[in-house]
Amino acid sequence: MKTGCVARFRASRDGATAVEFALLAVPLLLVVFAAAEFGRAFWSRNALHEIAISAARCMGVKETACAPGGSYSATKTVERVQALAARRGLTIPAAGIALNPSATCTGIAGFSQVTLTYTFRTSVPLVFTPLAQGVALTGTACFPNQS
Template sequence: MEFALLSVPLLLMLLGVVEFGRMYWTQHVLEEIANAGARCIGVLQSGCTKNGAYDSANTISYISGRAAIGGIPLTSANIVVNNNTSCSGLTGFSSVQVTYTFVTMLPSFLSSLANGPHLSASACFPNQGA
């Protein structure tokens, strides 16, 4: 009888911890792909260029591909890239901003995560030769 009374709150707490871990992991992946995207632009890696020059469409494709490897579906609406911006008051940087709405696996149980918290990450990287 005692187990029956305690199992429901214990199970809900366990599921909440798992979902919080998934959300934290998703935030980590977003930060990693923002850093990788900014670095790709800054050093003109082949995934972010077309004929050796920066190309925003290739960059967005590169970033969304990296996100897909991490299990996060991103579209071009979730990604903002800029190859000539300032960061912390310094010019000559590339920047990437990524946004994503986290979707819980258990929306009916975890009502606080049902509509999904909005996660975001941004990164800057100095441009090659800057």
């Protein structure tokens, strides 16, 4: 009788799908989360670049947001960068914003240059522990100064 139970247990395939799913679910979820986090990091890097382009143009053209009264203002430019970042869900501290209204870009003088530094932190730190402390992303742009 005992031999019959063991033989039936070995021959039974009930629950095999559940066991296979349990074995494959963890790696599958890791791949899905990794793809999502990579996408978020890539999007954040592109957003930084777009914000840097907008701020460099604002400085170079002397838009009123960056140059009230036609005179360049670093404070107003930092405020504009932070407002643009906030619209995209990013928080860039003032220390992460480097402005240079008279830069040399690619060997040519007379440019406004903006460099932004943002610390990307994963939304699932327990899964991706190397990203839990954050990864520094940068965005840089130059725009020719208009006279």
